[in-house]
Amino acid sequence: MATHRKIQPMPRKRPGQDRSRATVGTILDAAARILVKDGYDAFTTNRVAETAGVSIGSLYQYFPNKESLLGELMRRHTLAIENELEALAAPVQGPSFEHQVRTAIEQTVRAHLVDPDLHRALSETPPLGKLDWEARFAERTAARVKAVFEARRSHIVAPDLDLAVYIVLRAVEAIVHNAATERLSDLKSGVLTDEVTRLLLGYLTGKTTAAARAAPRSTASRGSHR
Amino acid sequence: MATHRKIQPMPRKRPGQDRSRATVGTILDAAARILVKDGYDAFTTNRVAETAGVSIGSLYQYFPNKESLLGELMRRHTLAIENELEALAAPVQGPSFEHQVRTAIEQTVRAHLVDPDLHRALSETPPLGKLDWEARFAERTAARVKAVFEARRSHIVAPDLDLAVYIVLRAVEAIVHNAATERLSDLKSGVLTDEVTRLLLGYLTGKTTAAARAAPRSTASRGSHR
Amino acid sequence: MATHRKIQPMPRKRPGQDRSRATVGTILDAAARILVKDGYDAFTTNRVAETAGVSIGSLYQYFPNKESLLGELMRRHTLAIENELEALAAPVQGPSFEHQVRTAIEQTVRAHLVDPDLHRALSETPPLGKLDWEARFAERTAARVKAVFEARRSHIVAPDLDLAVYIVLRAVEAIVHNAATERLSDLKSGVLTDEVTRLLLGYLTGKTTAAARAAPRSTASRGSHR
Amino acid sequence: MATHRKIQPMPRKRPGQDRSRATVGTILDAAARILVKDGYDAFTTNRVAETAGVSIGSLYQYFPNKESLLGELMRRHTLAIENELEALAAPVQGPSFEHQVRTAIEQTVRAHLVDPDLHRALSETPPLGKLDWEARFAERTAARVKAVFEARRSHIVAPDLDLAVYIVLRAVEAIVHNAATERLSDLKSGVLTDEVTRLLLGYLTGKTTAAARAAPRSTASRGSHR
């Protein structure tokens, strides 16, 4: 398989002209298509170039090696996802804790619906030598969540906040991620969001709010449960 | 001919003789060692044979292709794990629901401690075309869990039992699996088991049982928040 | 299309304009720098163009192919060297044969000190299909040396003048060339010149001239052994 | 050109069986043939394998990389040559200094006649990261020559023995090496040997022996000149 190697994160040549930018786009599209449809084994530089209708020479003009191509694919996807999550940045002032939790989960769900196939394909890729931005993304996320928890410290029964963050993040990520391929309809219908909200609230606050059970994802009556 | 993708899961030849069985064992041991120590990239048939002190010819006597070798490795590991889980088979008569849940989680944890390195190595392996036994294992597990839930139907607030099973299994698996590499000490100390137990009970029963708070490893009084 | 082998030694275009001449110069400088610093492997047309701050398009405007670029580099270096050797052109009237020989060697040494690094780099280059000017240079040199020998025919004991010229040229070239990288200090101090002078005179005249022993750099009396 | 790299001096697999040995031989023969006939540019692993009538797989079974193939080619050639030179090992007790010198030159000539084409082809190869045995060979040679000179110290007029060894070795090597392609007939006839002998003796002893001039390479009358 001859996988990872150097890591040289970005395009060899800043796509200055329009033609360049177009070529880069074509290549990345082809790369994504192959990865999704045929898996990492079929993801060869020659095949990508051919599918993109471009010579390998051109591919290597913009991506110094296979790794960088995959890396850029990830970077773009992560970027697209992060757009869906911006609301998380200022969540403390939300009306209620439950609302915050639900919102966060909804964001996560939306994130996984951006391009579920690519998301899955990327996640099945061999570990890419821990890209730094990947680690930084994880850290930022954990920090945000922790901040919210701290703001609601009194509501939270979990003894160890860090551990709680860890558990919550893993659980939500795993459930949503898997559901994106195995239970797509539940993901889209919001049923899964309801359930995961209950899962987290129960764990964090020590009690299931009546509202959660009675009025799933209803916009109304959200101030009632304190 | 670097092809793969031929799924033919089992040995070409039933290892009837003792010598055969020994050879197979040697090969599998070598395979596991390589996979764990040097990753999938180093996992080549020639290297496995050499490490095992066996000719590739012999390796191919027992494993028709690379895939089958990896498959057998998984099968054996799964088997070893399933031994830890047998208690789950007849759990209904356990003293309390909480006890059952906690026991199940403890089993999962133990399962992940069987050979964590191999476990991780196997999980980083390229997807092996959904082996049927893998699917069957998942089904069996889901069925068991569902049976328990049904026996305790009245205690459970989750509206959709199947969905609840799904959520619970993904969450537990993900948390424990990740913790096996990222939070090993918490896994071993039992802290994580406590928390996951709370996570599940809160979700399933709609309230945090006093027992959970007074339970084995919880050191202190968390009575402040009702 | 990594082809090479197309010998077409000179620029596509007589650099008529000043700008052209400047560009050609820049390119050749970059080429020399790369060849010296990083060797022939790094000597790629793209790299040369980039280092020169010129587009490959422009490079190919002046040099029809890689070979011609390298060829021109050699031609220029040889030219520079030949300037050091002009005195050889009219050497017959020199005071003594020994003096002539010594002078010729000194010139050769100076020639190798013109740009020793480039000289060495060029000599480690893959053989460039015997450029014609290269052959002509060799012929001219041989002719000059032979003329001197003929003028001193009576002093020379070697039976075959042509062979003597051949031997002398190879020997001097090899010694000086190697010394330029392996014994640079001896080259510069003149010790090597002394010795090579003795080498040639002994061979050509059949005796070590007293002068050679008493010559410039010889410190002592070596008269003991006659 | 993508030349040198690791250096891993010997075959990957000791040719135990006859078949192996034969294959290795075939490959090396093909390699030599290509190098001689078409030069280093044509010396590609695929071409060598094809010419040898062997799959590249087989080639790489015995030579871990291109470098090692070229290296082995050199090693074998050097070995073959060194056989011609063994007499040099015990030269001190030779009848006369002249005889010793002549013998050494004859050996050098014979060495270059072992396979002149291959010799030349190898010498035009890119540097190959100074193989250690190459350096050791040079050292051994220098040491031998110096030992002879020291044994004859009183006959030698050269002030610096080490420098004399250096000059002598470069000169002889260069003359003989070039003559092997440019003056093969002189090399074979012995005329060149005569001349080079005179070159060295004149330089080293300060006088041309009458015998050398009167009786070139005649077997007789070699004791006469002391």
Next chain:
DNA sequence: AATGAATGAGTATTCATTCAT
């Protein structure tokens, strides 16, 4: 004239698999 995007044949090397001994 100058630019630089595009080309694609070619290069070294790997590795799953076969089969004669």
Next chain:
DNA sequence: CATGAATGAATACTCATTCAT
């Protein structure tokens, strides 16, 4: 049964060269 020599399609990547703008 075992061996290990042999296979060859496939891979990542390079670089001299062309040509539309």
